[in-house]
Structures are given as C-alpha cells and as structure tokens.
Amino acid sequence: MKRIAMLFVFSAIPYGIGTYFVYGALLPTVIGSVIFATIMTITLGLLHYLGTKEEGSFNSPIKQEAKVAITFSREDAVKRCENAINSLGGASVKDVEMEKGIVRGRTGMSFRSWGEKLSCIVEETDAEKTVVTIESRPIIPITLVDYGVNKKNVNKMKEYIEM
Numbered sequence: 001m002k003r004i005a006m007l008f009v010f011s012a013i014p015y016g017i018g019t020y021f022v023y024g025a026l027l028p029t030v031i032g033s034v035i036f037a038t039i040m041t042i043t044l045g046l047l048h049y050l051g052t053k054e055e056g057s058f059n060s061p062i063k064q065e066a067k068v069a070i071t072f073s074r075e076d077a078v079k080r081c082e083n084a085i086n087s088l089g090g091a092s093v094k095d096v097e098m099e100k101g102i103v104r105g106r107t108g109m110s111f112r113s114w115g116e117k118l119s120c121i122v123e124e125t126d127a128e129k130t131v132v133t134i135e136s137r138p139i140i141p142i143t144l145v146d147y148g149v150n151k152k153n154v155n156k157m158k159e160y161i162e163m
Contacts, residue, residue: 004045006144012037044145051112051147063137064150066158070132074101074124077132077161081120084134084160088153091118101130106139112147115139118157132161 016033023029052060070077078101082093085105095104101122109115121133136153138146 003048003144004041007044008037008041010144011040048145048147051149052151054148060151062143062146062150063135064154065133065135066154068132068134068158068161069125069129070161071129073128074122074130077101077122077124077130078103078120080161081122081132081134081157084120084157085118087160088118088156091153107153110149113138113149114143116150116153118153120157120161134158134161 012033015036016029020029081103085093090108093105103120105118107116116136119135123131134154134157136150
C-alpha cells in the first residue's frame with residue numbers, strides 16, 4: 001500500500017508543478033493533478049501486479065536477494081555466478097574479484113526496466129562448501145515498481161547456480 005501511495009504522490013507533484021507554471025491557476029492544477037495521478041497509479045499498479053502475480057511478490061521490496069548453499073569450491077562457485085549472470089537475457093558480467101569472491105553484472109534496458117545491477121558474493125564455509133548471496137536491484141535507485149524483474153533475475157540465477 002505504501003508503494004501505491006508513493007506512486008500517487010510522485011505522479012501528482014511533478015504534474016501539478018508543471019501545470020501550475022503553464023496555466024497559473026490553482027484549482028484546475030489540483031484537479032488535473034489528482035486525475036493524472038489516479039490514472040498513473042492505476043496503470044502502473046496494475047502492470048506491477050500483473051508482472052508479480054506469478055511470483056507472489058507484489059508487496060516485496062524492489063531490491064531482491066537470496067542465499068544459496070552449494071557444495072563447490074570458491075573458484076567453481078565464482079565461475080557458476082559468472083555463467084548465471086551471462087545466462088540472463090541481455091545481461092553481462094562487468095567485474096570479477098576472484099580473491100574477494102565477488103561477481104558484478106548488469107542487465108540492459110528493456111520495456112520494463114532501465115536495467116538492473118546484479119551481484120554474487122561467494123563465501124567459502126569450508127574446502128568444498130560455499131554460500132552464495134545473489135542480489136538484483138534497479139540501476140535507478142528511486143524505482144518504485146519493477147514488475148517483478150528483480151525477483152525473476154534472482155530466481156533464475158539461483159536456479160542456475162544450484163544446477
């Protein structure tokens with residue numbers, strides 16, 4: 001519900017300011033802003049709901065994270081993370097720090113998103129067991145709706161790493 005309220009406010013305020021500067025009349029500006037914000041909130045809220053209903057993540061945070069315990073060495077786990085990022089459509093690995101066990105990547109811009117930052121942090125618990133923390137977040141930090149893109153990224157990467 002907080003996300004819906006933020007959508008409404010962040011739609012109404014810029015529209016209202018712009019309209020006031022163009023027309024200079026307060027009452028039409030307020031009425032127009034409320035109508036515009038209502039339409040935008042319904043449209044974006046519905047698109048977000050449709051994108052997240054199969055994942056069941058409508059109210060989940062935009063930044064998604066998961067942990068996976070696997071029985072591979074640190075080096076093998078890092079390679080799996082690289083391959084997992086590259087397996088996502090339109091994604092590529094941008095940075096690998098083997099000694100720290102960190103893999104960073106990005107997805108490109110799409111109809112649903114400006115792109116996401118992807119990361120895997122590999123922590124070795126013993127010689128043949130590691131824990132991988134997978135994260136996907138929007139490139140634009142003020143993103144209010146992601147249509148389930150980050151959750152899908154994390155789930156696909158997790159599935160790939162566990163194979």
